[in-house]
Amino acid sequence: MDIVIIGAGNVAHCFGHFMKLHGHQVKQVISRRQEHAKELAELLGAGYTTDLLDIDMEADVYLLAVGDTVLEELNDQLRLGRRIVVHTAGAVPIDAIARISVNTGVMYPLQSIRKETKSYPAIPLLLEAGNDEVQRRLFPLAQSISSTISWMSSAERLQMHLAAVFCNNFTNHLLALAKFYCEQEGRDFSLLNPIIRETFQRLDKYPPETVQTGPAVRHDEKTMALHESILRNYPSMQQIYPLLSESIYQFHRNEG
Secondary structure (H helix, E strand, O other), X not given: OEEEEEOOOXXXXXXXXXXXXXXXXXXXXXXXXXXXXXXXXXXXXOEEEOOHHHOOOOOOEEEEOOOHHHHHHXXXXXXXXXXXXXXXXXXXXXXXXXXXXXEEEEEEEOOOOOHHHOOOOOOOEXXXXXXXXXXXXXXXXXXXXXXXXXXXXXXXXXXHHHHHHXXXXXXXXXXXXXXXXXXXXXXXXXXXXXHHHHHHHHHHOOOHHHOOOOHHHHOOHHHHHHHHHOOOOOHHHHHHHHHHHHHHHHHHHHHO
């Protein structure tokens, strides 16, 4: 298919990479910042512009790989008639781009994506189509770049987006806090790398609720009190610690 990508950030780079890799032609990249548009366009062998009025009107699919607030602006500014327009946001409903075209869809990558990594992991795609024509055209495009495809409504996709925030964003933040704590206290954060790897590798074999360890699940109040006492100089961690500990304890008490 011939594709126009609006956006030049992490998701745009990822989709552009996979589309080129699997034989699609990205004809044009559009971004507000010329250097960003040019960078991605050169990687994909595409044209580029910063002006929506210069958009190529001969593409098969227009992919809106932009932030949520930018989607609102595009819905006010862009008019593509009956051309297929697809956004990539997890927490934005399909009707948020309804004024752009009568043929709308969603192709949300359920993955943490950073273009700086220079390589991309497997990416499950959550799809939604506004009508049968979009569904017919969107499915083979998605199938060509991902082996894991699920059709979901906007409400269902929002639920998965929330779950992903817990799995990835919150987890990564906890690791960042642990690293900060170690650095402040002169401890070697790299000593934690084996336990971090083990935490995630276990998920290949066991459900997470069956491998929970630590003082909270044991309701070891003495150890937890010691931990909280040495966090007095780290108010954010001191606030989070009892909340997570209580959540772990209550979850496993109710499960039992």
